[in-house]
Amino acid sequence: MKRILSPLLVGLLATGLIACSKQGPDTQAASEPAAAAAGAPLSIGLAISTQNNPFFVALRDGADAEAKAQGVTLITVDAQDDSAKQISNIEDLIQKKVQVILINPADSDAVAGVVKEALKAGIKVVSLDRSVNGAEVNAHIASDNIAGGKMAGEFLLEKIGGKGNIVELEGIPGSSAARERGQGFHSVIDGKADVKLSAKQAADFDRAKGLSVMENILQGNKDIKGVFAHNDEMALGAFKAIEAAGLKNVVVVGFDATPDAVKAVKAGQLAATVQQKPELIGKMGVDAAIKLSKGEAVDKFIPVPLDLVKQ
Numbered sequence: 001m002k003r004i005l006s007p008l009l010v011g012l013l014a015t016g017l018i019a020c021s022k023q024g025p026d027t028q029a030a031s032e033p034a035a036a037a038a039g040a041p042l043s044i045g046l047a048i049s050t051q052n053n054p055f056f057v058a059l060r061d062g063a064d065a066e067a068k069a070q071g072v073t074l075i076t077v078d079a080q081d082d083s084a085k086q087i088s089n090i091e092d093l094i095q096k097k098v099q100v101i102l103i104n105p106a107d108s109d110a111v112a113g114v115v116k117e118a119l120k121a122g123i124k125v126v127s128l129d130r131s132v133n134g135a136e137v138n139a140h141i142a143s144d145n146i147a148g149g150k151m152a153g154e155f156l157l158e159k160i161g162g163k164g165n166i167v168e169l170e171g172i173p174g175s176s177a178a179r180e181r182g183q184g185f186h187s188v189i190d191g192k193a194d195v196k197l198s199a200k201q202a203a204d205f206d207r208a209k210g211l212s213v214m215e216n217i218l219q220g221n222k223d224i225k226g227v228f229a230h231n232d233e234m235a236l237g238a239f240k241a242i243e244a245a246g247l248k249n250v251v252v253v254g255f256d257a258t259p260d261a262v263k264a265v266k267a268g269q270l271a272a273t274v275q276q277k278p279e280l281i282g283k284m285g286v287d288a289a290i291k292l293s294k295g296e297a298v299d300k301f302i303p304v305p306l307d308l309v310k311q
Contacts, residue, residue, distance in 0.1 A: 041071060041072055041073050042072040042073065042099055042100070042289070042290060042293050043072070043073045043075065043096070043097070043098045043099055044067065044072055044073065044074050044075070044098060044099065044100045044101070044102060044286065044289045045074075045075050045076075045077065045090070045093035045096070045098040045100070045101040045102065046060065046063055046074055046075065046076040046077070046101075046102045046104075046282075046285075047077050047079065047086055047089050047090050047093065047101060047102070047103045047104065048060055048076060048077070048078055048079065048104045049079050049081055049086065049104045049105060049106040049130070049175075050078065050079065050080055050081045050106070051078045051080075052080065052081070053205060053231075053233060054232075054233075054256075054258040054259065054260065055231065055232070055256045055258055055276070055278050056104060056129075056278070058258070058278035058279050058282070059104065059128065059129065059278040059279065059281050059282040060076055060282060061279060061282065062278060062279030062280060062281065062282025062283045063076075063102065063282030063283065063285055063286050064076070064282070065279075065282075065283070066282065066283040066286040066287065067286050070286065070287075070290060072286070072289075072290065074286070075093065075096065075098060077089035077090075077092065077093065079106045081106050081172065081204070081205075082106060083105075083106045083107035083110035083111065084110075085106075086105070086106045086107075086110075086111060087110065087111060087113070087114045090103065090111070090114045090115070090117075090118060091114060091117070093118075093123075094114075094117060094118050094121050094123060098123060099123065099124065099289075099293045100123065100124040100125070100126065100289035100292055100293055101118055101123055101124070101125050101126070102126050102127075102128055102285045102286070102289060103115065103125060103126070103127050103128065103132065103137075104127070104128045104129050104130055105127065105130045105131075105132055105175065105176070106172070106175070107172070107174045107175060108130055108131055108132055108133045108174060108175055108176045108179075109133045109134060109174055110174070111132055111135075112132060112133060112134030112135040113134075113135075115132050115135040115137065116135045119135070119136075119137075124138045124289065124292040124293065125137045125138055126138055126139045126140070126141060126285055126288050126289060126292070127139075127140045127141070127142075128141050128142065128281055128282070128285050129141075129142050129143070129177060129276075129278075129281055130142070130175050130176045130177050131176040133176070138288075138292055138298070138300075139288050139292070139298045139299065139300060139301070139302060140300065140301050140302070141281055141284050141285055141288060141302040141304065142281065142301075142302075142303070142304060143276045143277075143281075143303070143304045143305070143306050144303055144306060145176070145177055145180035145181045145184065146180045146181075146183050146184040146187075147184060147306060148181060148184060148255060148274040148276070148306050149180065149181035149182060149183060149184025149185040149186075149187075149188075149228075149255075149274075150184035150185065150187055150188055151184070151274055151306065151308055152181075152184070152185055152228050152253045152255060152272070152274050152308075153184065153185040153186075153187070153188030153189050153228065154188050155253060155271070155272050155308060155310065156189075156226045156228055156251055156253050156271075157188060157189065157192070157195070159226065159251040159271055160195075160225040160226045160251055162192065162194060162195070163194030163195060163225075164194070164195065164196075164224075164225030164226065165196050165197075165198040165221065165223050165224050165225055166189070166195060166196070166197055166198065166224070166225060166226040166227065166228065167197075167198055167199045167200070167214070167217055167224055167226070167227045167228075167238075168182065168185065168197060168199070168200040168201075168227075168228050168229075168230075169201065169202075169203045169210055169213060169214070169227065169228070169229040169230060169234045169235070169238060170182060170200065170201065170202040170203065170230055171202070171203075171204065171205040171230040171231055171234070172202070172204045172205055173202050175205075177205075177230065177231075178202075178205075178230050181230045181255060182230065185228055198217070198221055198223075198224065199217045199220075199221070201213050201216075201217065203229070203234045203237070205230065205231045205233055205234060206233060206234065206237070207233040207234065207236050207237040208237060209234070209237065210229060210233060210234030210235065210236065210237025210238050210241075211237035211238070211240050211241050212237075212241075213234075213237075213238075214227070214237065214238040214240075214241035214242065215241045215244070215245075218241060218242070218245045218247075222245060222247060224242075224247070224250055225250065225251065226250065226251040226252070226253070227242070227250060227251070227252045227253070228253050229252070229253070229254050229255065230255055231254060231255050231256050232254035232255060232256045232257070232258045232260065232261035232270075232273055233258070234254070235252050235253065235254030235255075235261065235264075235270055235273065236254070236260060236261060236264060236270070238252055239252050239264065239269050239270060243269075251271045252269070252270050252271055253270070253271055253272045253273065253274075254270055254272075254273040254274070255273060255274040255276070256273060256274070256275075256276050256278070257273045257274065257275035257276060257307075257309050258273075261273045261309075262309055265309055265310065265311060266311075268311060271310065271311060272308055272309060272310035272311070273308075273309050274306060274307075274308055274309075275306060275307040275308065275309050276304065276306060277304055277305070280304055281304050284302060284304065288302065
């Protein structure tokens with residue numbers, strides 16, 4: 001019996017030793033990726049509404065410069081002003097397991113679901129320039145668009161002497177920037193007996209659309225004293241339409257202070273533009289992302305200062 005059991009015991013002990021020797025390296029190999037992940041640089045996603053707009057290009061550049069300066073990875077995705085594409089972009093960032101997503105919504109309402117999905121996955125979310133409706137992000141960084149719209153309205157009223165027909169070119173319907181800038185503008189002009197809003201039409205923050213929409217407006221009424229466009233691209237397009245129609249002394253006010261708009265103000269083509277600081281918004285977004293990744297507290301709303309560039 002002893003002779004039978006001894007080989008069996010030897011065999012079992014040998015099998016156990018082999019199993020233990022295999023378990024050691026496997027356990028170590030499994031722990032290595034976790035350690036590497038823990039030591040990996042911070043990965044931030046930047047979901048931008050469009051890179052076909054100088055303002056958002058500047059915002060991206062500000063974020064990119066700060067990410068490089070801080071030694072963090074920035075993955076930028078472009079929605080091309082398509083909310084469905086932006087949702088897909090953010091889903092990809094979630095799959096890539098970025099730690100923070102900076103989002104500049106193409107549509108503030110449409111992205112709520114995917115933002116909730118990111119938050120549920122443990123990813124921090126910071127909205128830039130435009131807010132997210134229907135989901136609570138960790139922080140929002142933007143200029144005070146309402147104050148900017150009010151600033152534009154007060155300047156426009158002053159330049160037209162408090163009376164005359166005016167036009168408002170709206171941004172993308174559903175975007176917080178369009179809604180808030182319009183709100184600030186109307187808080188000033190509404191109720192003014194000698195001021196008439198002759199037309200209010202969307203041109204989607206686009207220069208070519210600003211041109212065509214303004215051309216259509218002028219076909220029906222050329223008695224226009226002033227124009228407020230929710231961004232500089234539309235303002236520059238509107239100016240081209242006004243110039244082509246042979247109209248003089250029409251006060252055109254934009255919003256963003258892009259390089260082209262600032263040049264146009266200096267040239268006497270635009271009367272003014274509300275100056276945002278897109279590079280600073282991008283930089284502050286990366287800084288907030290780094291703090292959130294470390295578990296540090298950040299303010300829910302981080303304001304960016306405004307100014308007025310005028311002739």
